[in-house]
Amino acid sequence: MRSVNHDDRSFPYARASRLTALNESTRYVRVTREVRGGFVEFQFAIGDPALYLEMILPTVAFAEFCATNKVVHLTLEQRKMVDADRQKWREGRPAREL
Numbered sequence: 001m002r003s004v005n006h007d008d009r010s011f012p013y014a015r016a017s018r019l020t021a022l023n024e025s026t027r028y029v030r031v032t033r034e035v036r037g038g039f040v041e042f043q044f045a046i047g048d049p050a051l052y053l054e055m056i057l058p059t060v061a062f063a064e065f066c067a068t069n070k071v072v073h074l075t076l077e078q079r080k081m082v083d084a085d086r087q088k089w090r091e092g093r094p095a096r097e098l
Contacts, residue, residue, distance in 0.1 A: 028052070029071040030079060034059075044071075049078055050085045 025047035032054070033041040040062040045052035057065055065071075074082065 027069045027071045028074055028078075029066060030074040030082070043082075044069075049074055050082050052082075 028043075028045040028049045030043040030049070030052070031040060032043060035041060035056070038059045039056050040059055041054070041056045042062065043049075043052040044055050
């Protein structure tokens, strides 16, 4: 295991370049449910739609969140791919053709 040399001047720059790459990644949203009372349940992913967080926000905050993050809403084909990947990992078998 390599020890970290805090005197290494490239250290903060290497980390900053990884963060820049992440910040430039596409952000994806998939609405999973609109809840009575004005809330939206959704999946939010950065870079890979299959790696997502499940979130819930009031409708107005959701719209602001989407605008701020310049999200891309998943297409039907992308949603099918995410569902197939989830089924593969949770159930240990490939998804049936939808």
